[in-house]
Amino acid sequence: MSSSTTPSPPPATAPAPTDASGGAGLGVRLVLIALALMWPTQLLSLAGLLGGNAQASVAQHFHTTEIGWFILVNALVATVITPFVVKLSDFYGKRNVMIVITVLGLVGDIIATLATSYGMLLVGRGIAGFYGPIAALAYASVRELFPPKQVGAASGMIGSGIAFVALGGPFLTGWLLDSFGFRGVLWALTATTAIGLLLLLTVVPETPQRVERTQANWLGGALLGGGAAAFTYGIGKGGEWGWTDTGTLAFILGGPVAVLLYVVTDLKSAHPLFDLSMMSRRTVWTVFLATGLIGATLFGTGVIGQLLMLFPTIPGVSDGLGMTATHAAILGIPASILILAVGFGTGVALRKVDARLPLGLGALISGIGYLLQRNWHYTDTQLILLGILSALAMGMIVSSIPVLIIEAVSPEEQATANGLQGMIQGVFTTVVTQLVYVVLAQHSAIVQGTRFYLDAGYKNAMLLAAGIALLGTLSVLLVPRLRRAEDVEAGAAVTVS
Known part of the structure; x- marks a missing residue:
């Protein structure tokens, strides 16, 4: 940001927490704040999982060939508003802005849940997209609310929360879809957004840093x-x-x-709006490029497996596996447990290991997994075994991305960096998701207004995913060595070692 940050004392009712122990571990107060920030951040992952698994049901209920927009309209709105949200958080505080966008997200969730037409459903999903930038603000808040030595641990903890989503999310989806249909999924999203709002209001203190309110x-x-x-x-x-x-x-x-x-x-x-001068530094633009591409692979290609498992088997029309959501969740148990273990282990290892290593290795494993899955995706055993590779990749990637961003920029640049990286990753993810649907549609059939996908489409989409993952792996080689997160003191610029 071009204007210098001018820290103002946090509100008397919500003082910035301190580490009473002075040690490396997080105190109880800090853990509660990290958990409160984890909930709204990982709600984005949960929404992606629940929404992705509900696509097949939504498509067949509303008889639409444009089911991709059920996911994409949300992402597009988030992309458009991210720069405004980040700037407003500089002016008015990250917690205040997180509360506002969560309220808007809740309104959108309610509209989508009550929608009686596909058009109204998309309107609600679009309004819910205002919630999208919350992860960028949550990670930026960590930099202001936690002692410097604990920023990396707290960010890793928030990022690894995706493991709990991966573990419990499929079973929640299975129960909701199989018992209540896609409406049950949408009501669940509404409830979880409301809980996130409650946590922001009661647990998270306001961030102290502000910039002078000027015309932007x-x-x-x-x-x-x-x-x-x-x-x-x-x-x-x-x-x-x-x-x-x-x-x-x-x-x-x-x-x-x-x-x-x-x-x-x-x-x-x-x-x-943004201090673009940071993008001239190799430490920044290479991190944004690598994390954006790899994050897009992780979150933009997940729809392939969701559609494959949950669309029906109709000879000559649909080559989905016709599973119930509960069946799909059971198959994902080993992978979900592994994501939790790998995410936690990576977070611990990042205290000593260069964050570029797990990021690049995760992307490579993801690419190999998609290449193998292209030929072996027909039986439960094949899906379970290849799911293990995906779990290894996800655990390493989600724990590494927030740490790399912290290492690439100074504390004063954190909010801007999170906003820009989130926007870049969001654009990449949306483009990748769009490309997946385009590739799938090349081998599809439309029956009674609903588009179904054939095996050749799934295979080509997996090949696309593998190519993007391998491209992301190569992009990690461009990232120079960075200062470790726990060595970055508040106010200190991050430089290449």
């Missing part, structure tokens, strides 16, 4: 978010309209142009 480059923010959204929308429509169609090209080419215009306006603005 809001037009630039609209160009940045709108351009990113336009590009991803064009990718999604390319398979339907044709890749040489004027409308397709307008969105695909116009999106990057809008982003470039944002860069020009922000660099010239007296009050830029």
Whole structure:
């Protein structure tokens, strides 16, 4: 940020916590705050899991060929608003802004749950997308609320919370879908969002740092978010309209142009939205590139397995495996346990191990897993064994990403860095998800208004996922050696060792 941060004392009712023990472990108060930040952050992962598993049911209920937008409209809204949310959090405090976007997310969840048409469902899902930037604010809050030596441990703890989502989420989905249908899933999302709001209101203190409230480059923010959204929308429509169609090209080419215009306006603005000067540092742009690509592989390709397992088996029409959600959850038990173990182990190891290693290794394992799954995805045994590879990858990746961001920037840049990285990863994830649907649709059949997918489509989507994962692996080689998170003191710039 171009304006210097001016710390103001936190509210008297919510003082910033301190480590009474002075040791390396987190005190009880700090653990409670970390858990309270973990809930809304990992709710994004839970929403992705629940929503992804509900797609097959939603598609068949509303008879739509555009089921991809059930996930994508949420992501697009999150992409558009991220720059505004990050800037407002600098002005008004991260907790305050997290509360506002959680309330909006809750409103969207309620609308989606009560929707009687697919269009209204998408409106609700879009409003719920306002919740999307909360992870960036939560990780940035850690930098202000925790002692410097414990920032890495707290961030790792929040990130590894995805293991609990992976362990309990499939069974929750199975019970809800098999007992109450997709409406049960949507009501569950509403309830979990409400709990997240309660935790923010009662447990998390306000962050102390503020920047001077000035006129910001809001037009630039609209160009940045709108351009990113336009590009991803064009990718999604390319398979339907044709890749040489004027409308397709307008969105695909116009999106990057809008982003470039944002860069020009922000660099010239007296009050830029983001301090883009950090992107000139190799330590920053390489971390953003690597974590964005690898995170996109992790979160953008999960729909392949969800659709494969839960869509029905209809000869010549659908080559899904026709599982119940509970059956799919049972198959995922070994992987879920392994994610928990690997995530925890990676978090501990990162105190001594270079965070680039588990990130790159996780991406490589993910790519190998998809290559193998392309030929072996037909039986329960095959899915369980290959799920173990995915679990190893996920455990390492989710624990490494937040630590690498902390290591790449100074404390004053944390909120901006989390916002930019979250936006980059969000765009990559949305584009990857769009590409997955485009590839799947090349081998599909439409019956009674619902699109079903054939085995050749699933195979090609897995090959795409493997290629992106391997590209992410190579991108890690660009990242220079960084200072360890626990060695970064508050206010100290992070430099290459």
